[in-house]
Amino acid sequence: MINVLKPDMPSVNQLLPYLKSMATSHQYTNFGPLVTEFEQRLLGVILSSKNNPKNLQCVTASSGTSALELALSAYQFPKGSRVIVPAFTFPATITAVINAGYQPLIVDVDAKSWLLTPDIAESIMQSVDARLILPVCALGLPQNLYLWTCFYKKFNIPVLIDAAAAIGGQSADEGINVVFSFHATKPLGIGEGGAVLSCDAEWLADVRTLSNFGFSSGQVKKIGTNAKLSEYHAAVGLAQLDRWHENVKWRTELAQNYFDQLGLAMFEFTMPNQQAIVPGVFCIAIENKAQQLCQQLKHCMIETRRWYQPILPYHCAFKPYVGSEPYVTADYLNESLVGLPFYRQINKKMVKKIISSIESLL
Ligand SMILES: Cc1ncc(COP(=O)(O)O)c(C=O)c1O
The missing domain is CATH 3.90.1150.10 (Aspartate Aminotransferase, domain 1)
Structure with missing residues (x-):
């Protein structure tokens, strides 16, 4: 039988140096050194070839779905706000919107690119009062960042790109934030994991706060959850970046x-x-x-x-x-x-x- 997909994960030997360093640091979660290194190298290695805005940063999460939910919550729109999602995507795109308390509207995708495009979003905006557009990099196909930036400048409506399967091919810009998945079946598989990419440092700090119960300077200031990436998963991520x-x-x-x-x-x-x-x-x-x-x-x-x-x-x-x-x-x-x-x-x-x-x- 020829299977349809087999995850491509690092070998035990490739993982070992990172597991040893974790054993030495005795830190297993809560934004330890491996998560910090993984976040830095994600930016440095994967996005280095692109014309990225200089202030781009990323925050990891325990899955692509939790990264989406954290990002959506960090916008702090009123409950029931309209979010536009494409019909052609994995259910996590829309469940994240619902779990964040918003009201999704499912729209068709473009015949040529199979994606929710700025043109489609613009025509929806004629009749719908949307607070956010959530286009997807369906099947890993990249979204056109230039066109989305023009859309953002024209309407001042933020865009969150679900780029679950598009790491290495999708960047962010002002008003355009991006979410990735590191599920084992994705091009950069680490088991379970995700990340949010943005050039808005304040918004991204909220994403991180929400991933850690909402704690900020010892107090819960916003209602968050536990969606932190563990050091074990970051170890796999670092070994994946090596290859x-x-x-x-x-x-x-x-x-x-x-x-x-x-x-x-x-x-x-x-x-x-x-x-x-x-x-x-x-x-x-x-x-x-x-x-x-x-x-x-x-x-x-x-x-x-x-x-x-x-x-x-x-x-x-x-x-x-x-x-x-x-x-x-x-x-x-x-x-x-x-x-x-x-x-x-x-x-x-x-x-x-x-x-x-x-x-x-x-
Ligand atoms: C388009 C899309 N969004 C979100 C997700 C959810 O990612 P995760 O499995 O890491 O939670 C997936 C997973 O396949 C996906 O394909």
Whole structure:
């Protein structure tokens, strides 16, 4: 059986130096030295190649979901404030909004990029009094930071990008904050973990305070929770950063391998042109044939995953947040998108087998 995904984690030997340093410091959580080092190196190593604003900082959290909830709470909008979310995403995007006490509104995504774009947000703003836009880097595809910055300047509405699977490919800017996930299946997997990236030092300090029960100078000043990243997880994160370049290399090569072997006839079915900078998945969309394709590949002993299926409007818990407009692109993705095997051990021969099994369906 060719599996769909296998986490790429550091070996015991790669972890050992960090575990030894933790044993020496005797600090296991509460913003210890490994968490501090992880936060610094996340900025230095992953974001160094970008044109980032100089004042960018990051705060870690115990998961991507808790990072989203902390970030949303730190805005301190009144309860019930409107937050715009895309239909095509993982449920954590919307559950975080609900748990933070806001009122989400689910909107369709753009046909070309499969993302909630500034254009879509702008048209929603005509009829909805939104306090925040929460676009997602669906499948790790990056959001256009320049266009979101223009949107922020025009409307003065903040933007929080759920970049759970887009570390290395998504940055922040004034008014545009970003959340990452370090779940084991993500490109920078550490087991469970997340981070918030921002150039707003005061807002980010609130995120950190909220992650530690709301404590500030010995007193609880805001109602927070316990969402701190432990030193154990930071140890895995540091070992992952040591092998980051090698991680990026195999991911880029595997995505390229799929593209090279797909052939022109199938190119129209792949993910949008603007590929994830550090790919975590590889998908194709064949109109209304997702189920058929998954079954066919299963017969060939190839596992697949229908990412984000069903889309948000089709989960019964999210019915109150469905909008009045149809979900044309999200519906299409719901019925058409299939995630193909994507992990380190997939070689050219396996890619060939996967592609020839798909071609027979076209
Ligand atoms: C788009 C998106 N947002 C949020 C999350 C939640 O991240 P975590 O699993 O780290 O809580 C995920 C997880 O897959 C995700 O894909």
